[in-house]
Amino acid sequence: MVAQHTILVTTMPGKKTQASLASLNLSPTQFSQAESLLHDMEPKKRRRLTHLTPDEKIMRRKLKNRVAAQTARDRKKVRMDTLEQQLSDMETLNKQLVNENNRLKTQTSHLKLENAQLRERLGMQVTGDVDVEIKKEPVLPESAVLSPPQQDRVQALYKMTMSFISVLAILSLTYGWTSSPKLKTPKRLTKSLRPLKPSPSKKTPTIWWGPQQKSWNPSMNL
The missing domain is CATH 1.20.1070 (Rhopdopsin 7-helix transmembrane proteins)
Known part of the structure; x- marks a missing residue:
């Protein structure tokens, strides 16, 4: 039968927590492991160096300083390596940008020269250098x-x-x-006009008007 043990665990200075492992029904091996784990969780106190001589204390302090300096040097080296890698990346990117800028400048100069040649072919006068400035002008009629x-x-x-x-x-x-x-x-008009010839005179018969006419109705005043 497993004997029951009670372990006191101190989490913070001045405070104590009592934990009972009796209800867990652990084997002796598991109990020892749990006890060692709880012991490691306790806050460690600074040991007094009363058992060391003054020379040993000085050597111990020098050794600790060496370890701290070496750790700082290692951290600095890692930081410098990172910065050097970043610097090399930035230099590579800068070279790429410079090459791209030069290429664009060359392309721009070729385009300006081609533009000037086209203007000369169209009969437009280009004065000064090859650089042609674009000016905003009012819209002109087609003529x-x-x-x-x-x-x-x-x-x-x-x-x-x-x-x-x-x-x-x-x-x-x-x-x-x-x-x-x-x-x-x-x-x-003179050609169309024809000379008029006198027509022969014809005697018109005179009709006597008198009582023999049916419409004879002389006026009574005559």
Whole structure:
């Protein structure tokens, strides 16, 4: 039969907690393990170094300082390794950004040169360097946007159209003047007129009006 034991566990200084393991029905091995575990959980007190000589105390203090310094050096080394890795990553990223920036600058210069060449082909004058500034200008009519050769062509076509319209108007007026019967020229009027010949005079029979007529009704005043 297992004997019952009572263990006192101290969690904080000045406070005691009594725990009974009797109701757990533990074997002797389990009981010893639980007891050692509870003993380790107790707060450790600083031991007095009365059994050490002054020289041993000095050596012990030096050893502790060495251990603390080595621990600090190890932590510093880990921190420096981390910082060096971050620095190398940042340098690599910086190189990539510089290369990308140079590539974009080269591409921009090529595009500006190509833009200037296209403007020269279109007949637009490019003064100064290759850099072309974009300016906001009011919207112009279509005739102002055209280049000088195109404006000359448009003006010539406009003049030809107006002259053609004027010729058509003159022809239509002339045709209407000549075809109207009321506005004939004097020559046509003289040709169309024929000399009038005197017709032979015919004697009209005189009819005597008198009482023999049915409508004879002379006025009584005569």
